[in-house]
Amino acid sequence: MQNVYLSNYELNEAIDTYFERLGTINKSTEKINTWDGLGRVTAQPVYSLISSPHYNSSAMDGIATLSEKTFGASERNHIELIENKDYVVVDTGDPIPKEFDCVIMVEDLIRTGKNKVKIYNAAIPWQNIRPIGEDIVESQLIVPTNHKIRPVDIGAMIAGGVNEISVYKKPMVGIIPTGTELVEPGAPLKVGDIIDFNSRVFMSQVDEWGGIPKRYEIVKDDYDEIKSAVKRASKECDIVLINAGSSAGREDYTSSAISDLGDLIIHGVAIKPGKPVMMGIVNNKPIIGIPGYPVSAYFIMDIIAKRLINEYLSYKAQMPSTVMATLTRRVMSSLKYHEFVRMKLGYIGDKFVAAPLSRGAGATMSLVKADGVLEIPQHVEGLEAGTEVKISLMTKVSDIKNTIVCIGSHDPIIDTLSDMLHKNTGKYFLSSAHVGSMGGITALKNEETHIAPIHLLDMDTGEYNISYIKKYIPDKDICIIKCVKRIQGFMVRKENPLNIKDFTALQDKSIRFVNRQRGSGTRLLLDYNLKKLNIEPRNITGYQREEFTHLAVAAAVANDDADCGLGVYSAAILMGLDFIPVCNEEYDIAISQEYMEQPMIKELLSVLKSREFFDKLDELGGYDYSEAGKIIDVERG
Template sequence: MKKRHERTIYLEDKPRHEALQECLTFIDQQKKTTEVLPVAEAMGRVTATPIFAGVSNPHYHASAMDGIAVEANRTQTAHESRPLHLKNGADFAYVDTGHAIPSPFNAVIMIEQVNEAGDDVLEIIEPAVPWQHIRPIGEDITYGEMLLPQGHQIRPVDAGALLGAQVLDVEVKQKPKVAIYPSGNELIQPDQKAEPGKLIEFNGTIFSGMVESWGGIPMLKPIVRDDREKIRQALIEGTTEADIVLINAGSSAGSRDYTKDVIEELGEVWTHGIATRPGKPVIIGNVNDTIVMGVPGYPVSAYFVMEWFVEPMIHAWNGQPTPVKPVMNVIAGRRMTSNMGSEDFVRVHIGKVGDQYIANPLSRSASVTMSLVKADGIVTIPPEHLGVEQGDLVEARLLKPKEQLDLTTLFSGSHDLSIDILSSVMKESDGVSSITPSHTGSLAGLIALQRGEAHIAGIHLLDPATGEYNDSYIRKWLKDLDIIKLPFLRRSQGLIVPAGNPEHIEGIEDVTREGIHYINRQKGAGTRVLFDHLLKKHEISPDQLEGYRREMYTHLSVAAEVMVDHHSCGMGIYSAAKAVGADFIPVGDEQYDLIMTKTFYESERGQKLYQALRSEEFKHKVESLGGYSVNENVEPVAIEN
């Protein structure tokens, strides 16, 4: 039993391509089995041997047209000045497309090119040439020809050709079986109650879907607890049933991560730690002549490890190359830092602004699944680089079609729930339009517009000198641009407190009380500007607040934090408090505007957005959240600089 203070030590930071090559070399040496399937069940499978035609297609001389079959040499005198008369049965026979050509006929005249001249008598005005409009035997498929080579993935059109040649069954490579073992004492199934300290297990479902999409057979197993003997038994079971075994979690340097030791006990460890971020703590080894892989528990790390190793292994097992992922050049909208010596894989939003594609990084945490859900692409920073500077041209691997990115509207600025609803209403209208939000704060949104890195910005910036919202900031930061403002929304700002308000907070003065933990918004956020204004108005120093420097990037993040700390509060909007069941103490209403260039406003996308803002559906959905008043008759306001 490993003592509490003992820690697993990484063997090395091996380059991932080197670690992969070891796996592929092993896979290449494995004996592969085959199976015979009916053609109709074999689509998507890979042929194990060449497949040859059982019959020709067509296997007779077939008419290619509706018309009459004739002997070509007996039609040579036909001319429009001397029509030739033909008698049914003696000189011609009626045929339809696909009919066999009766002997002794050797040509077909289309029915549109004949005229009736009497009972069972037709006339033609031009001669036929031998074999016109006739499909000869074997025109499509010739008996004995190779239809598909070995190692070919059968497509629907291939299945049609096989059946057309009367090939009813095919020998295909058996798909590799991949056993998937989630592990950890903290894991529960999705249908169980989530108590503090318990995590919902969903990686196994992700892995299963990925394995199946790549051509493998997933075998998702029950959760294995953090017990050395249970992990040992799981690996013994998995390596007797499957061709590849994955154990999720238990691959890091924790004191209870037994996977590496058990693999060493039962077989050998090839790799423990690769030079990537995320995805570093991967374990790869061999047990019972079967590849065993310890996949990191964090979802983002796990996703990349699956793509880097399991996908190419499955394709190699099936004798197929790993598909090349589409890439495109993008401009870095913000700086992306990296560590020297490790490949870094940054999830990004991508949108087309003007004639450039802009990429803005999402959360870098390996535990944030939504960074993969929301990502449009992946930017890879090589190990010899320290990062990417704003404005640099970089290559991104696309996770969504380029055509979809062309229709995406990039939003930067203050977080508001109405933006998600606006995106949904736009997509409902045409099925393709959408908004990709980047919750950077109001000031950062204006700067993104100024730099041409976003189409629209959402802002609510109070000018303490005038008591008005937004216009002074627009003139300061966007003074060289023709700007349109859409003042479409008023919303209620206030203090979000735990349900029941256990600390009896009634106003701004109460957040200074001892024991109250304040949860702040980031610098540049409109809510932060408002809160700092209120502190100054009440002659309160930020140093009097416990937690003032703890920052969140969205209203929902503030509300969620408040609900798990009964001694906390934070400034935010009413709809966020309502969404999590928190209480809300109003401070006042504020104006929330959408800002864009005049060029974007007048574009097709800009007009679609404007119409969605003015729709009754948008107004109803937003106001049903509570704390909102939507101006469905909003008119564009040109900001003169």
């Protein structure tokens, strides 16, 4: 039916095989002005051409004189010196005339006339003089070969008379987006169109790593077009990256194009994501087929394209920093692949905890949210919750320590809080995972989160949240930070075409419902009402279809994949839906008492009570914030 992957190399073996075949990279050097050298890498050692200072100069403001003339001067025996006979006035940096050998600073002079001073201290030869070459001596090494130039190096090189330096040329990196389904950002979107964002990510990665990105036009899935694009790019560029077209799908012409034009050395590596990578050589240039899925692409770029650019720049990559962290959830892994798992880190109490993010290769947001990467070697089946693991960092440790971890129920206002906290403080972050109210309670109990937004109705008392905390986290001192009252209801398309009014409507098999995940407060709300009405969940079309956020449910309805779902008013309005209210509920934030004194939590509290936040709630609609920021100690009630 279609091609299968040619190989399933182990990652390092594949890379070694490929780079061996590639041989020594043919790097070019160029001469540039020293002052344009920031971030460039020296191709030759830089030795100073002149000394700095290049003459003996005064280190002070004062007078240059001859030390012999000062011998015997003391507090009791002032010696008078005459300008132009015994001394000349010098400023810092001025040359010392040959006949003088020291400088007396202005603070140690007593002016006795227009051209006369008295001194009360003898001077030592060479005092307050910067001798020639004090800073840099001619012929001295300033920076070695293969040195990445910093601002201070530029200063020393120019001071050393070096105005031109030899650096490695930045490699030109060709980027060819392929795929009939690809459209440029901003083009009108049809179903089946995919916006080409990968090539723009590659461009900024290449830029960041020191290459020059050269993006080509999108190439359709046509063998001849792909072949001619690869041919052209391999002539114009030092490195060629071809995006997409490397799945095993029908449209896979890239591998044949590489084989026909040169050598396809590797096709398929036992890593996940990133498996369908191709590494080839055309026209003596490295050609990399980058998988189309953005997360696969990210890792292949990071592992292979970056290394190629570094080779051209003779720049040895730094190993990323790592931290040890405790896994909050079991992470399963395929025995067949070396897996790279994006991880969200939190610093809770005094330890790092790590939770796996979405594993999907298409999840660009998992890259935005990731703080680091957990590698699980081939032949390892997975890792249990509680395991101490090594995480390669993508974020600074200080940023992780400044992040409020928020695990629990979803509401669009969490995004608002996250934005306002960072905007107002510039320093603190709020990172949220939407696992439902019960998931939040569990995370709080297990010390995997700082805060847990929850909305859990106690059926017996009609009270929200508190009884759940007492029941599930009896041994911890927990507070409730009051947040908002919000309206839950049915989200339906505009004008409510199916005339859905209450839960009984869901019994109609032709009405497609979209549900929330188990453990979410909204799911509990549904189940509570179904039970009250004696409606069997299995009789509801779409009861099994689970989404993780109010917005995702609203999106399914807006797209006509479902006819209704349960969620908050603001999500319905954001998606242009109609809304049938069902009830009001209390959406609050549970937090361990011990974190209440942390500065970032205090900042969060002030956002919660701010006029700016209330204005945003009014804009979203459906929120009552009259108690926002009020703190209730659960123990004392």
